[in-house]
Amino acid sequence: MKTAIISDIHANLEALQAVMDDIGSQSVDEIVCLGDVVGYGANPNECVAIVNKQCPVTILGNHDAAALGNLSTEHFNIHAKVAIEWTAEHLNTQATTFLEGLPLAKNDGNRTYVHATPYEPKMWYYITSLEEAAFNFQFFSTQFCFVGHTHIPIIIVLDKDKELYVHQEESVAFGELDNARFLINVGSVGQPRDHNPAACYGIVDSEKQVFAYRRVTYDIKKAQSKMKKIRMPEFLVLRLEEGR
Ligand code: ZN
Numbered sequence: 001m002k003t004a005i006i007s008d009i010h011a012n013l014e015a016l017q018a019v020m021d022d023i024g025s026q027s028v029d030e031i032v033c034l035g036d037v038v039g040y041g042a043n044p045n046e047c048v049a050i051v052n053k054q055c056p057v058t059i060l061g062n063h064d065a066a067a068l069g070n071l072s073t074e075h076f077n078i079h080a081k082v083a084i085e086w087t088a089e090h091l092n093t094q095a096t097t098f099l100e101g102l103p104l105a106k107n108d109g110n111r112t113y114v115h116a117t118p119y120e121p122k123m124w125y126y127i128t129s130l131e132e133a134a135f136n137f138q139f140f141s142t143q144f145c146f147v148g149h150t151h152i153p154i155i156i157v158l159d160k161d162k163e164l165y166v167h168q169e170e171s172v173a174f175g176e177l178d179n180a181r182f183l184i185n186v187g188s189v190g191q192p193r194d195h196n197p198a199a200c201y202g203i204v205d206s207e208k209q210v211f212a213y214r215r216v217t218y219d220i221k222k223a224q225s226k227m228k229k230i231r232m233p234e235f236l237v238l239r240l241e242e243g244r
Contacts, residue, residue, distance in 0.1 A: 035061025
């Protein structure tokens with residue numbers, strides 16, 4: 001069984017289509033989406049329609065909640081606020097209905113899926129240190145917790161001796177690590193921030209017992225020109241090509 005896990009699409013249709021094409025070439029059985037389908041990019045409705053059709057499990061992100069008016073943008077930076085206001089004005093009824101129905105977290109077998117953190121998902125905290133990761137391991141009991149939110153792919157391992165560390169490769173053969181647990185950020189499809197502008201997502205292969213990232217190039221210029229047309233802040237347009 002192969003599961004593709006995507007997150008933080010942020011209305012970037014070019015990135016999402018490229019990732020869906022790549023997933024199509026990987027004999028994947030199911031696709032899970034960890035939220036932030038909208039916000040920043042020019043195609044929120046198109047992206048929601050694809051996710052609605054392709055991802056039977058989709059989790060709510062903070063930008064999705066804000067676009068619905070269910071989360072105040074007071075803690076958002078000015079660029080994100082502008083993007084959310086535009087998105088809220090342009091979401092169609094189907095997209096709104098789909099996003100309204102999304103859960104904050106979901107358990108599936110040995111996996112927990114959540115957008116931000118397993119601790120109080122509704123607070124939209126960030127995991128940016130090993131201390132914060134260690135704290136969050138207390139709040140899920142499954143072998144894996146998959147998250148998005150920071151847009152930075154990272155595999156954090158809690159091994160059988162309760163040692164916590166960052167796995168340094170782009171894939172992990174988890175079957176070889178007895179009794180280890182994993183907190184994995186799958187990165188961002190539509191706005192990567194790890195200085196690699198290629199769209200990022202992950203695949204879990206439960207037979208081979210491997211999790212691996214995939215990076216997919218896409219037509220960044222096209223996504224940018226659409227954002228310029230709707231007058232998204234220049235910072236948001238430029239960060240796509242810089243991957244930051
Ligand atoms: Zn996001």
